[in-house]
Amino acid sequence: MSSNEVNAVLAEHAPAIWKSLSRLGRAAFYPRDIPFQAAQAKATRYNATIGQITDGSGSIVPLPSVRRVLRTLDDDDRNRALLYSPIDGILELRERWHEWQRPDDALPTSLPVVTNGLTHGLSIAADLFGDPGRKVIVGAPFWGNYRQIFEVRTGSELIPAQCFTSQGYRPESLAAALNAIPGSEPAIVILNFPSNPVGYMPSAAERASLIGLLDDAAEKRPVIAICDDAYQGLVYEEGVPRDSLFFDLMGRNDQLVPIRVAGSTKEMVFFGGRVGFLTLPFSPDHEVAVALEDKIRSLIRSAIGSPCSLSQMVLLQALRSDTLTSETHATYDLLAARYRKLKAALACVVDPPFASLPFNSGVFALLELPESLDADRARQSLIADQSTGLVSAQGRYLRIAFCSVAEDDIEELVGRTVLGLRSQVAG
Secondary structure, eight states: OOHHHHHHHHHHHOHHHHHHOOHHHHHOOOOSSHHHHHHHTTTOSEEOOSOOOBOSSSOBOOOHHHHTGGGTOOHHHHHHHHSOOOTTOOHHHHHHHHHHHOOTTOOOOOOOEEESSHHHHHHHHHHHHOOTTOEEEEEESOOTHHIIIIIIHHOOEEEEEEOEETTEEOTHHHHHHHHTSOTTOOEEEEEESSOTTTOOOOOHHHHHHHHHHHHHHHTTSOEEEEEEOTTTTOBOSTTSOOSOHHHHHTTSOTTEEEEEEEESTTTTTOTTTOOEEEEOSSOTTOHHHHHHHHHHHHHHHHHTSSOOHHHHHHHHHHHHOTTHHHHHHHHHHHHHHHHHHHHHHHHTOSSOSSEEOOOOBTTEEEEEOOTTOOHHHHHHHHHHHHOEEOEEETTTEEEEEGGGSOGGGHHHHHHHHHHHHHHHHHO
């Protein structure tokens, strides 16, 4: 149901509750995006909905360091796993993640604060900087949950900038959206690379252009650049930068403030662990980092109490492991093989009933449908007629999560998708 439909039910059948709801309470509703659509596609033979790294049959492909951890905790680590976590996370975990993710030549950053998954980190950033009417620029197509995080929770205004097209990536769309904001009021920009749902990481030239455009925008207004690094490092083409934009945006302009939100979900294949990290562009003892972390701890304490200790300890054991680099490379190789198979399969489609947006990274590919097709109706038809589950996005697109499809099944997945879409175009 839409927000209006949900609210109508409450207004009619529970007027006391309706009258008592807050602004956020009235705005909140469960959208028909990825979790809803994945539940509908649960029984399909070829399920490319949820962006989880699986064996292709729904089972996780865990890192060995994560899989064996619960058998190997000593008494001290077991105690830390079962007692309350510090509000900002277990210190050793924060230190080790800081070193794991940080390029050698990067400027000093804060120790990352542990969050309850990456989405929680984004919501903290939204709570810190979002406000009714605050402009939030995001490259489109974009992850639908940004609307819930920024618009529903904080009343900010999400402004899509059509950066991803079948002709390529257009960073100038972000600049146009920023320049359209009146006066010098602050703005938020979400930088999600590799992107969900497109699966794209800018080339070196595109990256340099984007950084220059953000520099120019920050001459006119404060720009909070939220780097959503959910798919950090999953880049499959040579010559495409792999590191987060966060590190390139630091220290350039006092009015350009990058905030990094990352997590263990994809890189460590730890989807159920819900361990995220929020990093600030200041050294740990910088007075601004100290002040902002005080606010962040307040937001964590008031929302979840403290992050889960057990999940943190599982991840910490992995980060201590001497074999972690080779283990994560094995996951990368698995995804890279699926990426290449999907790329080849899409390229072989003659007269495709879609336009495939460029993709080179992450765990997704995005198909743009012809105007005659509605993406959500097309998705439901693929479930019913082809036992194939994809995700519809923003009316025009179908997203393929190749991370959850076995390499040997990808050609069949593409074939069924093409067959189903052609039938719908003809019918």
